Amino acid sequence: MSTNAPAIVWFRNDLRLADHAALNAAIEAGRPLLPLFILDEAAPDRWAMGGASRWWLHHSLTSLRQSLAERGGHLTLRRGDSVAIMTEIAGQTGAAELFTGGSADPWARRVEQAVADGFGGKVARMRTSTLFHPDLVRTKGGGAYGVYTPFANACLALGGPKPPLPAPTEIRAAKPPRSERLEDWDLLPRKPDWAGGLRDTWTPGETGAMERAEAFLEHAMRGYAAARDRPAGDGTSMLSPHLHFGEISAVQLWHMAHRGSGGKGREIFIRELLWREFCANLLWHHPDLPEAPLKREFANMPWRDDKPALAAWQQGRTGVPIVDAGMRQLWRIGWMHNRVRMIVASFLIKHLMIPWQEGEAWFWDTLVDADLASNSGNWQWVAGCGADAAPYFRIFNPVLQGCKFDADGDYVRQFVPELARLDSRHLHAPWQAPADALEAAGVRLGETYPNPIVDLAAGRERALSAYADIRSSG
Incomplete structure:
Protein backbone atom coordinates (compact mmCIF):
# COMPACT_ATOMS: atom_id res chain seq x y z
CA MET A 1 0.00 0.00 0.00
CA SER A 2 1.26 3.49 -0.86
CA THR A 3 2.99 5.47 1.87
CA ASN A 4 0.79 8.38 0.79
CA ALA A 5 -2.16 6.68 2.43
CA PRO A 6 -2.64 8.53 5.73
CA ALA A 7 -2.19 7.20 9.24
CA ILE A 8 -4.76 8.11 11.85
CA VAL A 9 -3.43 9.15 15.27
CA TRP A 10 -6.35 8.65 17.66
CA PHE A 11 -5.86 10.89 20.69
CA ARG A 12 -7.69 9.86 23.83
CA ASN A 13 -6.42 10.43 27.38
CA ASP A 14 -3.02 11.53 26.01
CA LEU A 15 -3.61 15.09 24.84
CA ARG A 16 0.01 16.10 24.28
CA LEU A 17 2.77 15.90 21.66
CA ALA A 18 5.82 15.14 23.81
CA ASP A 19 6.43 11.55 24.94
CA HIS A 20 3.58 10.29 22.80
CA ALA A 21 4.53 6.82 21.60
CA ALA A 22 1.59 6.51 19.19
CA LEU A 23 2.28 9.87 17.54
CA ASN A 24 5.98 9.12 17.34
CA ALA A 25 5.38 5.69 15.75
CA ALA A 26 3.00 7.21 13.22
CA ILE A 27 5.61 9.79 12.20
CA GLU A 28 8.26 7.06 11.85
CA ALA A 29 5.88 5.13 9.57
CA GLY A 30 6.42 7.91 7.03
CA ARG A 31 2.76 8.50 6.26
CA PRO A 32 0.86 11.80 6.29
CA LEU A 33 -0.89 12.11 9.61
CA LEU A 34 -4.53 12.53 10.45
CA PRO A 35 -4.80 13.47 14.18
CA LEU A 36 -8.26 12.67 15.52
CA PHE A 37 -10.20 13.08 18.75
CA ILE A 38 -13.63 11.50 19.18
CA LEU A 39 -16.03 12.61 21.91
CA ASP A 40 -17.81 9.31 22.48
CA GLU A 41 -20.47 9.76 25.14
CA ALA A 42 -21.82 6.23 25.18
CA ALA A 43 -20.15 5.36 28.50
CA PRO A 44 -22.44 3.96 31.22
CA ASP A 45 -24.55 6.79 32.68
CA ARG A 46 -22.84 6.61 36.07
CA TRP A 47 -19.49 7.21 34.43
CA ALA A 48 -20.46 9.81 31.86
CA MET A 49 -17.96 12.67 31.94
CA GLY A 50 -18.67 15.11 34.75
CA GLY A 51 -19.03 18.85 34.41
CA ALA A 52 -15.55 19.72 35.71
CA SER A 53 -13.91 17.22 33.36
CA ARG A 54 -15.88 18.59 30.41
CA TRP A 55 -14.63 22.09 31.21
CA TRP A 56 -11.05 20.83 31.31
CA LEU A 57 -11.43 18.80 28.11
CA HIS A 58 -12.58 21.87 26.16
CA HIS A 59 -9.46 23.81 27.08
CA SER A 60 -7.12 20.84 26.70
CA LEU A 61 -8.36 20.20 23.17
CA THR A 62 -7.95 23.89 22.38
CA SER A 63 -4.31 23.64 23.47
CA LEU A 64 -3.68 20.42 21.52
CA ARG A 65 -5.26 21.85 18.39
CA GLN A 66 -2.98 24.89 18.58
CA SER A 67 0.14 22.78 19.19
CA LEU A 68 -0.61 20.63 16.16
CA ALA A 69 -1.32 23.66 13.99
CA GLU A 70 2.04 25.21 14.94
CA ARG A 71 3.72 22.11 13.49
CA GLY A 72 1.64 21.87 10.35
CA GLY A 73 -0.95 19.43 11.69
CA HIS A 74 -4.73 19.62 12.00
CA LEU A 75 -6.86 18.10 14.74
CA THR A 76 -10.09 16.55 13.49
CA LEU A 77 -12.88 16.62 16.06
CA ARG A 78 -15.87 14.31 15.85
CA ARG A 79 -18.63 13.47 18.28
CA GLY A 80 -20.52 10.17 18.40
CA ASP A 81 -19.92 6.44 18.17
CA SER A 82 -16.20 5.72 17.89
CA VAL A 83 -16.57 2.64 15.69
CA ALA A 84 -18.90 4.33 13.22
CA ILE A 85 -16.80 7.49 13.02
CA MET A 86 -13.53 5.63 12.60
CA THR A 87 -15.04 3.44 9.88
CA GLU A 88 -16.37 6.51 8.08
CA ILE A 89 -13.10 8.44 8.26
CA ALA A 90 -11.00 5.45 7.22
CA GLY A 91 -13.26 4.92 4.24
CA GLN A 92 -13.21 8.57 3.20
CA THR A 93 -9.46 9.06 3.56
CA GLY A 94 -8.13 5.61 2.66
CA ALA A 95 -6.25 5.51 5.97
CA ALA A 96 -3.91 2.53 6.05
CA GLU A 97 -2.81 2.57 9.66
CA LEU A 98 -4.22 3.54 13.05
CA PHE A 99 -2.03 4.51 16.00
CA THR A 100 -3.47 5.03 19.47
CA GLY A 101 -2.71 4.84 23.17
CA GLY A 102 -4.39 2.55 25.66
CA SER A 103 -6.52 2.90 28.76
CA ALA A 104 -7.32 0.83 31.84
CA ASP A 105 -10.94 2.01 31.73
CA PRO A 106 -12.98 -1.13 30.92
CA TRP A 107 -15.47 0.72 28.72
CA ALA A 108 -12.68 2.48 26.83
CA ARG A 109 -10.93 -0.87 26.34
CA ARG A 110 -14.09 -2.36 24.81
CA VAL A 111 -14.43 0.61 22.46
CA GLU A 112 -10.74 0.37 21.54
CA GLN A 113 -11.09 -3.31 20.68
CA ALA A 114 -14.24 -2.72 18.64
CA VAL A 115 -12.51 0.02 16.66
CA ALA A 116 -9.47 -2.21 16.09
CA ASP A 117 -11.69 -5.08 14.92
CA GLY A 118 -13.47 -2.84 12.42
CA PHE A 119 -10.43 -1.02 11.06
CA GLY A 120 -9.30 -2.34 7.70
CA GLY A 121 -5.60 -1.61 8.04
CA LYS A 122 -2.83 -2.01 10.59
CA VAL A 123 -3.60 -1.04 14.19
CA ALA A 124 -0.82 -0.15 16.62
CA ARG A 125 -1.78 0.29 20.28
CA MET A 126 0.89 1.95 22.37
CA ARG A 127 1.38 2.76 26.04
CA THR A 128 0.85 6.50 26.53
CA SER A 129 -0.72 6.94 29.97
CA ALA A 167 7.73 16.39 20.74
CA PRO A 168 7.88 16.49 16.94
CA THR A 169 9.01 19.77 15.42
CA GLU A 170 7.06 19.24 12.21
CA ILE A 171 4.08 17.12 11.18
CA ARG A 172 3.38 15.98 7.65
CA ALA A 173 -0.37 16.41 7.52
CA ALA A 174 -2.92 14.52 5.48
CA LYS A 175 -5.86 16.34 3.96
CA PRO A 176 -8.24 16.48 6.93
CA PRO A 177 -11.79 15.16 6.74
CA ARG A 178 -14.77 17.10 8.00
CA SER A 179 -14.24 18.34 11.55
CA GLU A 180 -16.77 19.61 14.04
CA ARG A 181 -16.43 22.85 15.95
CA LEU A 182 -15.26 22.41 19.52
CA GLU A 183 -17.45 25.33 20.55
CA ASP A 184 -20.54 23.41 19.38
CA TRP A 185 -19.90 20.58 21.85
CA ASP A 186 -21.17 22.68 24.80
CA LEU A 187 -18.49 21.41 27.15
CA LEU A 188 -18.37 24.73 29.00
CA PRO A 189 -21.04 25.74 31.54
CA ARG A 190 -23.68 28.20 30.50
CA LYS A 191 -25.81 29.85 33.17
CA PRO A 192 -25.01 29.75 35.96
CA ASP A 193 -21.31 29.95 35.15
CA TRP A 194 -19.79 27.94 38.00
CA ALA A 195 -16.31 27.69 36.47
CA GLY A 196 -14.79 30.93 37.78
CA GLY A 197 -12.72 29.14 40.41
CA LEU A 198 -11.48 26.66 37.80
CA ARG A 199 -10.38 29.46 35.47
CA ASP A 200 -8.56 31.21 38.30
CA THR A 201 -6.72 28.05 39.36
CA TRP A 202 -5.84 26.01 36.28
CA THR A 203 -4.19 26.30 32.88
CA ASP A 288 -15.66 -3.97 38.24
CA LEU A 289 -13.47 -1.92 40.61
CA PRO A 290 -15.66 1.21 40.28
CA GLU A 291 -18.80 -0.67 41.28
CA ALA A 292 -18.03 -3.63 43.51
CA PRO A 293 -15.80 -4.02 46.58
CA LEU A 294 -12.72 -6.15 46.03
CA LYS A 295 -13.30 -7.63 49.47
CA ARG A 296 -16.65 -9.18 48.75
CA GLU A 297 -17.84 -9.31 52.37
CA PHE A 298 -18.29 -5.54 52.19
CA ALA A 299 -21.23 -6.11 49.85
CA ASN A 300 -23.13 -7.02 53.04
CA MET A 301 -22.31 -3.78 54.85
CA PRO A 302 -25.56 -2.27 56.27
CA TRP A 303 -25.18 1.08 54.51
CA ARG A 304 -27.61 3.90 55.26
CA ASP A 305 -29.76 5.60 52.65
CA ASP A 306 -29.58 9.11 54.08
CA LYS A 307 -30.15 11.63 51.31
CA PRO A 308 -30.18 14.74 53.56
CA ALA A 309 -26.83 13.73 55.08
CA LEU A 310 -25.38 13.01 51.62
CA ALA A 311 -26.55 16.43 50.41
CA ALA A 312 -25.05 18.14 53.46
CA TRP A 313 -21.74 16.41 52.75
CA GLN A 314 -21.83 17.37 49.07
CA GLN A 315 -22.57 21.01 49.90
CA GLY A 316 -20.02 21.34 52.70
CA ARG A 317 -22.71 21.82 55.35
CA THR A 318 -21.94 18.95 57.74
CA GLY A 319 -21.01 21.16 60.69
CA VAL A 320 -17.51 19.65 60.78
CA PRO A 321 -15.18 22.42 59.57
CA ILE A 322 -12.34 20.46 57.94
CA VAL A 323 -14.89 18.32 56.06
CA ASP A 324 -16.86 21.34 54.92
CA ALA A 325 -13.71 23.18 53.84
CA GLY A 326 -12.68 20.26 51.66
CA MET A 327 -16.06 19.88 50.01
CA ARG A 328 -16.26 23.60 49.29
CA GLN A 329 -12.75 23.62 47.86
CA LEU A 330 -13.84 20.79 45.57
CA TRP A 331 -16.86 22.75 44.35
CA ARG A 332 -14.88 25.96 43.87
CA ILE A 333 -11.81 24.73 41.99
CA GLY A 334 -12.66 21.14 40.98
CA TRP A 335 -9.91 19.72 43.16
CA MET A 336 -9.27 18.86 46.79
CA HIS A 337 -6.08 18.43 48.77
CA ASN A 338 -5.17 14.74 49.11
CA ARG A 339 -5.08 14.67 52.91
CA VAL A 340 -8.52 16.25 53.02
CA ARG A 341 -9.83 13.79 50.43
CA MET A 342 -9.07 11.01 52.91
CA ILE A 343 -10.76 12.90 55.75
CA VAL A 344 -13.98 13.67 53.86
CA ALA A 345 -14.14 10.13 52.44
CA SER A 346 -13.71 8.56 55.86
CA PHE A 347 -16.39 10.86 57.27
CA LEU A 348 -18.91 9.91 54.57
CA ILE A 349 -18.26 6.18 54.70
CA LYS A 350 -17.70 5.64 58.40
CA HIS A 351 -19.29 8.42 60.40
CA LEU A 352 -22.32 8.68 58.13
CA MET A 353 -22.33 5.03 56.92
CA ILE A 354 -23.16 6.13 53.38
CA PRO A 355 -21.84 3.82 50.62
CA TRP A 356 -18.44 4.68 49.22
CA GLN A 357 -19.91 4.51 45.71
CA GLU A 358 -21.93 7.67 46.46
CA GLY A 359 -18.78 9.60 47.29
CA GLU A 360 -16.99 8.13 44.32
CA ALA A 361 -19.81 9.32 42.01
CA TRP A 362 -19.75 12.85 43.47
CA PHE A 363 -16.00 13.10 43.02
CA TRP A 364 -16.37 11.81 39.48
CA ASP A 365 -18.75 14.64 38.63
CA THR A 366 -16.89 17.47 40.38
CA LEU A 367 -13.16 16.69 40.07
CA VAL A 368 -11.07 18.03 37.22
CA ASP A 369 -8.83 15.00 37.84
CA ALA A 370 -11.69 12.48 37.78
CA ASP A 371 -9.71 9.39 36.81
CA LEU A 372 -11.68 6.13 36.95
CA ALA A 373 -8.78 4.02 38.24
CA SER A 374 -7.53 6.44 40.89
CA ASN A 375 -11.00 7.50 41.98
CA SER A 376 -12.33 3.98 42.49
CA GLY A 377 -9.06 2.64 43.89
CA ASN A 378 -8.76 5.43 46.45
CA TRP A 379 -12.38 5.27 47.59
CA GLN A 380 -12.09 1.52 48.08
CA TRP A 381 -8.85 2.08 50.00
CA VAL A 382 -10.50 4.46 52.46
CA ALA A 383 -13.55 2.20 52.76
CA GLY A 384 -11.32 -0.74 53.71
CA CYS A 385 -12.72 -2.94 50.97
CA GLY A 386 -10.09 -2.53 48.26
CA ALA A 387 -6.58 -3.74 47.54
CA ASP A 388 -4.03 -2.94 50.23
CA ALA A 389 -6.85 -1.05 51.90
CA ALA A 390 -6.74 0.92 55.11
CA PRO A 391 -8.36 -1.23 57.81
CA TYR A 392 -12.03 -0.43 58.18
CA PHE A 393 -11.49 0.29 61.86
CA ARG A 394 -9.09 3.09 60.91
CA ILE A 395 -11.52 5.97 61.21
CA PHE A 396 -10.17 9.45 60.81
CA ASN A 397 -11.18 11.80 63.60
CA PRO A 398 -11.82 14.99 61.58
CA VAL A 399 -11.26 17.24 64.58
CA LEU A 400 -7.85 15.76 65.36
CA GLN A 401 -6.95 15.74 61.67
CA GLY A 402 -7.86 19.40 61.38
CA CYS A 403 -5.88 20.34 64.48
CA LYS A 404 -2.85 18.42 63.26
CA PHE A 405 -2.70 19.44 59.60
CA ASP A 406 -4.46 22.83 59.71
CA ALA A 407 -3.28 23.96 63.13
CA ASP A 408 -3.57 27.68 62.37
CA GLY A 409 -6.92 27.19 60.67
CA ASP A 410 -5.90 28.93 57.45
CA TYR A 411 -7.47 26.26 55.25
CA VAL A 412 -10.80 26.26 57.08
CA ARG A 413 -10.91 30.05 57.16
CA GLN A 414 -10.35 30.23 53.41
CA PHE A 415 -13.23 27.94 52.50
CA VAL A 416 -15.55 28.32 55.51
CA PRO A 417 -15.49 32.11 55.97
CA GLU A 418 -18.39 32.10 58.45
CA LEU A 419 -15.89 30.68 60.97
CA ALA A 420 -13.03 33.02 60.03
CA ARG A 421 -13.09 35.02 63.27
CA LEU A 422 -13.21 31.99 65.56
CA ASP A 423 -10.10 31.37 67.64
CA SER A 424 -7.90 28.54 66.32
CA ARG A 425 -8.38 26.70 69.62
CA HIS A 426 -12.05 26.21 68.78
CA LEU A 427 -12.04 26.35 64.99
CA HIS A 428 -12.08 22.61 64.29
CA ALA A 429 -14.82 21.84 66.84
CA PRO A 430 -16.98 24.96 67.15
CA TRP A 431 -19.72 23.00 68.96
CA GLN A 432 -17.30 22.66 71.86
CA ALA A 433 -16.42 26.36 71.96
CA PRO A 434 -17.59 28.51 74.90
CA ALA A 435 -20.61 30.67 74.20
CA ASP A 436 -18.64 33.89 74.58
CA ALA A 437 -16.05 32.73 72.02
CA LEU A 438 -18.80 31.96 69.52
CA GLU A 439 -20.50 35.28 70.15
CA ALA A 440 -17.26 37.21 69.75
CA ALA A 441 -16.67 35.49 66.40
CA GLY A 442 -20.23 36.11 65.20
CA VAL A 443 -20.95 32.39 65.02
CA ARG A 444 -24.47 31.17 65.82
CA LEU A 445 -24.54 27.40 65.56
CA GLY A 446 -27.59 26.19 63.72
CA GLU A 447 -27.94 29.59 62.04
CA THR A 448 -24.73 31.01 60.58
CA TYR A 449 -23.04 27.60 60.65
CA PRO A 450 -24.68 24.19 61.13
CA ASN A 451 -24.40 21.94 64.11
CA PRO A 452 -22.68 18.62 63.31
CA ILE A 453 -25.01 16.28 61.46
CA VAL A 454 -23.61 13.32 63.41
CA ASP A 455 -22.06 12.81 66.82
CA LEU A 456 -18.51 11.80 65.93
CA ALA A 457 -18.10 9.31 68.77
CA ALA A 458 -21.47 7.70 68.16
CA GLY A 459 -20.85 7.55 64.40
CA ARG A 460 -17.53 5.85 64.96
CA GLU A 461 -19.05 3.21 67.24
CA ARG A 462 -21.85 2.56 64.76
CA ALA A 463 -19.32 1.96 61.98
CA LEU A 464 -17.21 -0.37 64.11
CA SER A 465 -20.29 -2.34 65.11
CA ALA A 466 -21.35 -2.75 61.46
CA TYR A 467 -17.87 -3.87 60.51
CA ALA A 468 -17.82 -6.43 63.34
CA ASP A 469 -21.18 -7.79 62.14
CA ILE A 470 -20.08 -8.40 58.54
CA ARG A 471 -16.84 -10.01 59.74
CA SER A 472 -18.67 -12.39 62.06
CA SER A 473 -21.28 -13.25 59.43
CA GLY A 474 -18.62 -13.84 56.79
Missing part, protein backbone atom coordinates in the same frame (compact mmCIF):
# COMPACT_ATOMS: atom_id res chain seq x y z
CA THR A 130 1.19 4.72 32.42
CA LEU A 131 4.80 4.03 33.35
CA PHE A 132 4.61 0.35 32.40
CA HIS A 133 2.14 -1.87 30.61
CA PRO A 134 -0.18 -3.43 33.22
CA ASP A 135 0.67 -6.95 32.07
CA LEU A 136 4.40 -6.30 32.55
CA VAL A 137 4.22 -5.97 36.34
CA ARG A 138 3.30 -9.42 37.62
CA THR A 139 3.93 -11.49 40.72
CA LYS A 140 6.42 -14.35 40.55
CA GLY A 141 3.44 -16.65 40.05
CA GLY A 142 2.26 -14.58 37.10
CA GLY A 143 -0.71 -13.01 38.87
CA ALA A 144 -1.73 -9.43 39.53
CA TYR A 145 -0.49 -7.63 42.63
CA GLY A 146 -3.03 -6.85 45.34
CA VAL A 147 -0.70 -5.06 47.75
CA TYR A 148 0.96 -1.77 46.93
CA THR A 149 4.46 -2.14 48.41
CA PRO A 150 5.41 -5.35 46.53
CA PHE A 151 3.90 -3.81 43.40
CA ALA A 152 5.95 -0.64 43.79
CA ASN A 153 9.11 -2.63 44.47
CA ALA A 154 8.49 -4.72 41.36
CA CYS A 155 8.16 -1.53 39.32
CA LEU A 156 11.38 -0.15 40.79
CA ALA A 157 13.14 -3.42 40.01
CA LEU A 158 12.38 -2.85 36.32
CA GLY A 159 14.83 0.06 36.46
CA GLY A 160 12.39 2.80 35.57
CA PRO A 161 10.77 3.66 32.24
CA LYS A 162 12.76 4.62 29.16
CA PRO A 163 13.49 8.35 28.70
CA PRO A 164 10.56 10.34 27.29
CA LEU A 165 10.27 10.99 23.58
CA PRO A 166 10.63 14.59 22.36
CA PRO A 204 -5.20 23.15 31.00
CA GLY A 205 -3.00 21.94 28.18
CA GLU A 206 0.50 20.65 27.62
CA THR A 207 2.19 24.01 28.20
CA GLY A 208 0.33 24.57 31.46
CA ALA A 209 1.19 21.06 32.59
CA MET A 210 4.89 21.52 31.93
CA GLU A 211 4.95 24.92 33.63
CA ARG A 212 3.29 23.52 36.75
CA ALA A 213 5.62 20.51 36.79
CA GLU A 214 8.74 22.65 36.41
CA ALA A 215 7.63 25.05 39.14
CA PHE A 216 6.86 22.23 41.55
CA LEU A 217 9.99 20.22 40.90
CA GLU A 218 12.22 23.29 41.10
CA HIS A 219 10.78 24.97 44.18
CA ALA A 220 8.68 22.52 46.18
CA MET A 221 10.32 19.11 45.87
CA ARG A 222 12.73 19.50 48.78
CA GLY A 223 9.95 20.36 51.22
CA TYR A 224 7.41 17.98 49.71
CA ALA A 225 7.73 15.29 52.39
CA ALA A 226 6.41 17.62 55.12
CA ALA A 227 4.40 20.17 53.12
CA ARG A 228 2.24 17.69 51.18
CA ASP A 229 0.03 17.02 54.24
CA ARG A 230 -0.79 20.68 54.98
CA PRO A 231 -3.82 21.70 52.93
CA ALA A 232 -3.42 25.45 53.49
CA GLY A 233 -0.07 25.57 51.74
CA ASP A 234 1.09 24.98 48.20
CA GLY A 235 2.94 21.78 49.04
CA THR A 236 1.47 19.34 46.52
CA SER A 237 2.16 19.22 42.81
CA MET A 238 -1.49 19.65 41.69
CA LEU A 239 -0.51 17.73 38.56
CA SER A 240 -3.25 15.10 38.78
CA PRO A 241 -5.62 16.64 36.19
CA HIS A 242 -2.75 17.16 33.76
CA LEU A 243 -1.80 13.51 34.24
CA HIS A 244 -5.38 12.31 33.83
CA PHE A 245 -5.83 14.09 30.50
CA GLY A 246 -2.35 13.07 29.44
CA GLU A 247 -1.05 16.61 28.96
CA ILE A 248 2.09 15.38 30.65
CA SER A 249 3.08 11.75 31.04
CA ALA A 250 4.05 9.85 34.16
CA VAL A 251 7.26 8.96 32.32
CA GLN A 252 8.13 12.63 31.87
CA LEU A 253 7.52 13.32 35.56
CA TRP A 254 9.54 10.28 36.60
CA HIS A 255 12.58 11.51 34.70
CA MET A 256 12.08 15.16 35.65
CA ALA A 257 11.96 14.16 39.33
CA HIS A 258 15.29 12.36 38.98
CA ARG A 259 17.10 15.49 37.83
CA GLY A 260 19.48 16.75 40.48
CA SER A 261 19.10 15.79 44.14
CA GLY A 262 15.54 15.35 45.31
CA GLY A 263 16.12 13.67 48.66
CA LYS A 264 13.15 12.36 50.65
CA GLY A 265 10.73 14.49 48.67
CA ARG A 266 11.67 12.82 45.41
CA GLU A 267 11.31 9.36 46.93
CA ILE A 268 7.79 10.17 48.13
CA PHE A 269 6.83 11.77 44.81
CA ILE A 270 7.96 8.68 42.90
CA ARG A 271 5.93 6.54 45.30
CA GLU A 272 2.90 8.71 44.52
CA LEU A 273 3.40 8.10 40.81
CA LEU A 274 3.61 4.38 41.57
CA TRP A 275 0.37 4.54 43.60
CA ARG A 276 -1.32 5.99 40.51
CA GLU A 277 0.21 3.12 38.54
CA PHE A 278 -1.07 0.64 41.12
CA CYS A 279 -4.64 1.93 40.76
CA ALA A 280 -4.44 1.64 36.97
CA ASN A 281 -3.14 -1.90 37.39
CA LEU A 282 -6.04 -2.76 39.70
CA LEU A 283 -8.62 -1.47 37.23
CA TRP A 284 -6.94 -3.34 34.38
CA HIS A 285 -7.25 -6.63 36.25
CA HIS A 286 -10.53 -5.87 38.06
CA PRO A 287 -12.89 -4.13 35.62
